[in-house]
Amino acid sequence: MSQSQTSIKFVTPEIVCNTVYDAVIVGAGVAGAIVAKQLSQQKKRVLILEAGTGKDLTLKGFQSYVETFYSAVAKNANAPYPVNPNALSPTDGIHRYFEEKGPLPISGSYTRVLGGTTMHWEGKTIRMLPEDFKFRSTYGHGLDWPLSYQDLQPYYRDAEYEIGVAGDVEEQKELGVPFAEGYVFPMKKLPPSYLDKQVDAGLTIEKSPNKVNKSVSIGEGDDSEDKELKLSTFPQGRNSEPNLDYKLFPHQGNGRNIDFVPEGMASVNPVEYGERCQGNANCVPICPVQAKYDARRTLNTINSAAEPVHLLSQAVASEVEIDPETGDIVAIHYKHYQDKSSPQHTVGTAKGSLFVLAAGAVENAKLMLASNLPSTSGLMGCHLMDHPFLLAWALMPENTGTMRGPLVTSGINTFRYGNFRKQQAAFAIDIHNDGWGWSGTGATDVVREAIDKQRKYGQELRDELIAKISPQLLLAFMCELPADPNNRVSIDPQYKDQLGNYRPVIHFDVPDYCKKTMAYARKLSSEIFESLGATEYSHYDKSDPAYFEYEGEGYWFRGGNHFSGTHVMGTTKNNSVVDKNQRSWDHQNLYLLGAGSMPSIGSSNTTLSIAALALLASREMLNDLK
Numbered sequence: 001m002s003q004s005q006t007s008i009k010f011v012t013p014e015i016v017c018n019t020v021y022d023a024v025i026v027g028a029g030v031a032g033a034i035v036a037k038q039l040s041q042q043k044k045r046v047l048i049l050e051a052g053t054g055k056d057l058t059l060k061g062f063q064s065y066v067e068t069f070y071s072a073v074a075k076n077a078n079a080p081y082p083v084n085p086n087a088l089s090p091t092d093g094i095h096r097y098f099e100e101k102g103p104l105p106i107s108g109s110y111t112r113v114l115g116g117t118t119m120h121w122e123g124k125t126i127r128m129l130p131e132d133f134k135f136r137s138t139y140g141h142g143l144d145w146p147l148s149y150q151d152l153q154p155y156y157r158d159a160e161y162e163i164g165v166a167g168d169v170e171e172q173k174e175l176g177v178p179f180a181e182g183y184v185f186p187m188k189k190l191p192p193s194y195l196d197k198q199v200d201a202g203l204t205i206e207k208s209p210n211k212v213n214k215s216v217s218i219g220e221g222d223d224s225e226d227k228e229l230k231l232s233t234f235p236q237g238r239n240s241e242p243n244l245d246y247k248l249f250p251h252q253g254n255g256r257n258i259d260f261v262p263e264g265m266a267s268v269n270p271v272e273y274g275e276r277c278q279g280n281a282n283c284v285p286i287c288p289v290q291a292k293y294d295a296r297r298t299l300n301t302i303n304s305a306a307e308p309v310h311l312l313s314q315a316v317a318s319e320v321e322i323d324p325e326t327g328d329i330v331a332i333h334y335k336h337y338q339d340k341s342s343p344q345h346t347v348g349t350a351k352g353s354l355f356v357l358a359a360g361a362v363e364n365a366k367l368m369l370a371s372n373l374p375s376t377s378g379l380m381g382c383h384l385m386d387h388p389f390l391l392a393w394a395l396m397p398e399n400t401g402t403m404r405g406p407l408v409t410s411g412i413n414t415f416r417y418g419n420f421r422k423q424q425a426a427f428a429i430d431i432h433n434d435g436w437g438w439s440g441t442g443a444t445d446v447v448r449e450a451i452d453k454q455r456k457y458g459q460e461l462r463d464e465l466i467a468k469i470s471p472q473l474l475l476a477f478m479c480e481l482p483a484d485p486n487n488r489v490s491i492d493p494q495y496k497d498q499l500g501n502y503r504p505v506i507h508f509d510v511p512d513y514c515k516k517t518m519a520y521a522r523k524l525s526s527e528i529f530e531s532l533g534a535t536e537y538s539h540y541d542k543s544d545p546a547y548f549e550y551e552g553e554g555y556w557f558r559g560g561n562h563f564s565g566t567h568v569m570g571t572t573k574n575n576s577v578v579d580k581n582q583r584s585w586d587h588q589n590l591y592l593l594g595a596g597s598m599p600s601i602g603s604s605n606t607t608l609s610i611a612a613l614a615l616l617a618s619r620e621m622l623n624d625l626k
Contacts, residue, residue, distance in 0.1 A: 021352035027359035029116020038618035054114025108559025120285035132602030142482030143599035159611035167235030186260035202532035219420030361596030365566035387560030392525030394534035435472035564595035
């Protein structure tokens with residue numbers, strides 16, 4: 001469909017001022033996009049307020065981000081997106097956004113542009129395990145959900161359809177994830193990389209009559225158990241080959257069987273489709289061929305017969321206004337800027353029946369606190385979570401094709417479950433196809449060393465790069481973090497951005513429950529490297545802001561960018577901020593969406609769960625709007 005025919009209509013503050021909407025959504029990331037699509041297709045009038053830039057949803061607009069990334073010196077998560085002082089992101093270089101109050105930094109980022117953090121995410125789409133929903137009841141740590149896995153399972157299926165997940169159901173079943181009978185993912189799994197296969201071969205042993213995976217022990221006493229070092233592929237939100245066996249299982253139970261067909265990526269005529277994954281190792285932050293899902297796809301595939309969704313970009317929500325008598329939300333106030341380098345702006349108001357905050361865990365909580373709406377429970381902003389990653393790196397004994405393939409195709413997922421979680425955190429192990437880059441000692445450093453210090457050129461330089469880059473192996477151990485009210489987002493009048501909006505104040509620490517697992521992971525990585533015949537180069541510098549010591553040893557971690565838990569769901573207004581539908585206990589026409597509502601995050605990347613919860617909440621919103 002052409003830009004003029006799309007169901008997304010970019011509007012001006014004047015149009016917003018003169019319209020009363022059925023739903024006003026703050027944030028055009030995956031949660032906001034899904035809700036807008038679900039409501040507009042039922043003829044509801046929807047407005048999205050987006051703090052970041054983004055004038056269109058065309059391929060040309062996306063390509064400009066790719067070109068910005070290629071020209072950036074620092075290739076961090078937000079490198080494709082020009083720094084925007086009016087809507088800062090946590091990794092915007094010299095511009096400070098987070099005010100870290102420690103004891104440790106949260107050490108992650110998100111993206112405030114049209115499409116949200118799906119514009120830089122890794123693409124893994126992993127369902128949580130049933131026991132993750134009863135974390136406190138089962139293991140004595142963190143919080144329980146007011147929902148079960150069974151409650152969310154139909155919405156997981158719908159989310160996998162919306163994103164177009166590639167994966168292998170049978171592999172996931174072996175790891176304890178239940179699926180409906182006969183279900184397959186919309187797309188076939190991405191094949192393991194050559195590096196994956198080399199690691200897998202090194203972790204098997206001859207045992208009559210077949211080869212078996214090596215095993216290691218984890219846990220203590222009655223909770224001790226053996227775990228196989230067995231590789232499996234990760235479900236991913238990126239295009240592979242459509243699965244001809246796929247049939248959509250709608251939770252409404254209407255019995256329709258629908259084949260999965262990848263949908264268009266950009267609203268231009270002819271429609272541009274994201275290509276199949278081509279193995280670009282720089283797909284994080286941005287996939288140059290659009291094989292990876294981002295929220296623009298959901299916005300672009302709103303049915304042309306739907307009520308057009310109004311979208312106002314460069315509109316930073318600044319206050320949530322309530323009726324003091326009823327507690328209902330009556331408006332969202334925002335600051336609209338024209339030039340991202342200038343603090344000049346106009347002030348606007350968006351009015352509607354329902355209001356949806358879908359700007360991410362940190363931004364949602366910050367906006368509510370800035371509006372002096374802290375919640376009856378006093379938990380607004382509390383229970384901030386992320387997945388801390390411990391990294392370990394080595395050189396394989398031969399060329400393993402590093403720097404080919406998407407960032408991660410396979411890993412070891414047998415440590416995601418087990419009774420050992422009573423004593424220490426669960427974790428998943430990623431095998432990185434992009435070398436040591438995340439450790440801060442990657443390909444760039446090898447090139448600089450070879451040219452600037454060793455003065456190598458021509459064939460000698462090529463040989464050096466092959467010897468020092470192609471065998472690189474990085475293992476990333478993603479650890480679960482329990483909800484803790486002391487980890488939180490707050491605000492302080494002395495910390496504001498150039499528009500005069502609050503910057504987030506972060507109070508964060510990693511408990512011994514996680515540190516114990518990081519220490520275990522450090523020893524396990526050395527065992528794995530020894531089995532592979534790899535030469536280890538892991539080291540943890542005390543000068544790193546995320547450095548800590550545990551039982552006499554030093555480590556540092558990297559944030560997983562999975563900010564969660566700041567407006568947790570629960571069973572009453574006294575133990576949570578929102579109910580199981582993500583409706584605010586204190587404001588009946590307000591929903592707070594995203595990972596901020598999740599009481600636990602297990603060892604799963606959060607995007608699929610965010611999408612599933614957005615679909616669940618959309619059902620409740622449509623009931624409200626009847």
